[in-house]
Amino acid sequence: MKIIACIKQVPDSEAKVKAENGQVTWGDSPLVINPFDEYAVEGALQQKEATNGTVTALCIGPASAKDALKHALAMGADNAVLVSDAALTEGLDTAGAARVLAAAIQKIGAEMVVFGRQTLDNGAGLTAAQTARVLGWPMLGLAGQIKVEAGSVSVERVIEEGRQSIKAKLPAVVSVVQSIGEPRYPSFMGIRKASKAEIPVWSLSDLGITAPATMLTRSDIMSPAVRDMAVEIISGDSPEEIADKLADKILAEKVL
Amino acid sequence: MKTFVYIDHFKGEVQPASWEALGLAKSFGAASAVVFGAGVDEIAKAALEYGADEVLVADDSALMDFRTEVFASTLSALASSLSPQLILFPTTTRTRELAAMCAVDLNCAVITDATAIEIVGDKLTVTRPIYEGKLFEKTSGTSALQLVTIRGRAFPKPEREAGKAGTITKVPAKADALSTVEGYNVAEVGVSLNDAGIIVSGGRGVSNNPSLQAPAGLDEKQTEVWRAQQGFKLVGELASTLGGAVGASRAAVDAGYIPYSNQVGQTGKVVAPDLYIACGISGAIQHLAGIRSAKMVVAVNKDADAPIFKVARFGVVGDLFVIVPALNAAFKKKLGK
Ligand SMILES: Cc1cc2nc3c(=O)[nH]c(=O)nc-3n(C[C@H](O)[C@H](O)[C@H](O)COP(=O)(O)OP(=O)(O)OC[C@H]3O[C@@H](n4cnc5c(N)ncnc54)[C@H](O)[C@@H]3O)c2cc1C
Ligand SMILES: Nc1ncnc2c1ncn2[C@@H]1O[C@H](COP(=O)(O)O)[C@@H](O)[C@H]1O
DSSP states (O other), X not given: OEEEEEOOEEEOTTSOOEEETTEEEOTTOOEEEOHHHHHHHHHHXXXXXXXXXXXXXXXXXXXXXXXXXXXXXXXXXXXXXXXXXXXXXXTOOHHHHHHHHHHHHHHHOOSEEEEOSOOSSSOOOOHHHHHHHHHTOOEEEEEEEEEEETTEEEEEEEETTEEEEEEEESSEEEEEOGGGOOOOOOOHHHHHHHHXXXXXXXXXHHHTOOOOOOOEEEEEEEOOOOOOOOOEEOOOSSHHHHHHHHHHHHHHTTOO | OOEEEEOOEETTEEOTXXXXXXXXXXXXXXXXXXXXXXXXHHHHHHHHHTTOSEEEEEEOGGGSSOOHHHHHHHHHHHHHHHOOSEEEEEOOXXXXXXXXXXXXXXXXXXXXXXXXXXXETTEEEEEEEEGGGTEEEEEEEOSSSEEEEEOTTSXXXXXXXXXXXXXXXXXXXXXXXXXXXXXXXXXXXXXOGGGOSEEEEEOGGGGOOTTSOOOTTOOHHHHHHHHHHHHHHHHHHHHHHTTOEEEEOHHHHHTTSSOGGGBBSTTSBOOOOSEEEEESOOOOHHHHTTSTTOSEEEEEESOTTOGGGGSOSEEEESOHHHHHHHHHHHHHHHTTO
């Protein structure tokens, strides 16, 4: 089976992200593969193994995003494609990304496309379903488990209320959550292979599309209000005394 | 502003943030509630009682189980024919995908996780967290129709006025589902994390009680899990005394102490309780990403240097196996339970 994993490059989650003059900065923290998309690559690789298939990692981003694709290659993806175009600036919203991804998916060809749950930077969690809609493919979202059988895919979808098992015909779009399994570490061989890989870069004209119009405008970026959070450590001579004091303090804050 | 509010439910159980969305919509003017499903009269009536001016109901066996495509087609058709300017949704696993697809169908803006909305004239500006809540952005859609999903517990829940009547209008359902539902495995969650006012969470520390004697015949890993279950029992008892939900760190989930659906944090759930009590949780940045909106954090940890104390209002440096049951007893006494 031909599988595509969609990945984005984002600032590391440990990064001290700040807003400065309407711009987001993260100092010298590295850019990494979106952590949710490591699960997407893991889920795709599991299906590659189960079906004796191939995995192509796909990313829209600047040239530097090749590093995120190399991470996917090092994990075990067979191929990688970067879509990069000067016309795709910051203004690309999720629907726009979905249109570009859908065009790239059609050019690569696939029976299953695996997405992460959401991006760390934008965090919308919309792109997978929007890509499915553009392609006209079924969407099996938030899978904790995937099973492919005779032209169909079944997933266990992790929802608020528990799990829902759904099934659809391939080709299909799947997004995954952490329960899919810990992303495998890149192997030594994988890292060597990835470091030598030539990653093709496609422009929008290669995909036969123009830049999608954005539907969103951002008017401000703010840091959250800092809380003066001097912790008050509650101590006492016995656990009962500590518990009694702490319960009183909590009750006095009227949060119950 | 002509506003629709999509009421999200699972087998008739409404996600409470749906009512919060309805209350928000009412603060902008008249609001029509939208209810999809099979046999959803009770939900339609509840929507009127929570303040909807009218309810648009697609009641059809094709909408028995939530499947994104058919719900999206039904909602997109409804929006095309009635032209609202705004559709509000609670943010849930279902509505993210639903709003996503409708935005493609209707070629309009979609904004998720709103924590504040301002309307000036016809212009809507939404505040939402980005970079895991490290920053917030203000954003507006450029299309005539906008779809906005709101964060749970970010807006007040309206009062329910029992018996309030109003018009319920049937609208057509589509039947273009692309998937079939094979079954459910519904978790016994008690109070759900998403709308919990109080959450008591356990981390890797819940297994750390070497003096607990495990039943004979368990291997090392089973003993650890057994110990963790004793720890989570204490966490659960405190949660139940306070009428709250049980959460967990990823370390506790990965070690198999508790299901993934209880996980709080970056790759788990983002929660916004009034009170969050972290027991045996170190406070890694990815865990804190899930609790930035908590009004008050209380930490119980053996290690005085644990980073969780940096975000806590109150802390106890001590063994959770001693402190948590004592705290439970103290609350029971004070709350008369
Ligand atoms: C991409 C990515 C995503 C992640 N997403 C999440 C996420 O969604 N949620 C999440 O929680 N983590 C997440 N993590 C993991 C995170 O980095 C931490 O590893 C995890 O939160 C640690 O869990 P913990 O605090 O329970 O364990 P530890 O860090 O091991 O802390 C255990 C704590 O318990 C204390 N303790 C031990 N025994 C006792 C006792 N008897 N009484 C009191 N205290 C005791 C210790 O002092 C210690 O502070 C993620 C990591 C990555 C890389
Ligand atoms: N620029 C991108 N390139 C490739 N895949 C992306 C991109 N942006 C988002 N995705 C995919 O869509 C998922 C959801 O993103 P979002 O809707 O932005 O939260 C991510 O986890 C990725 O799998």
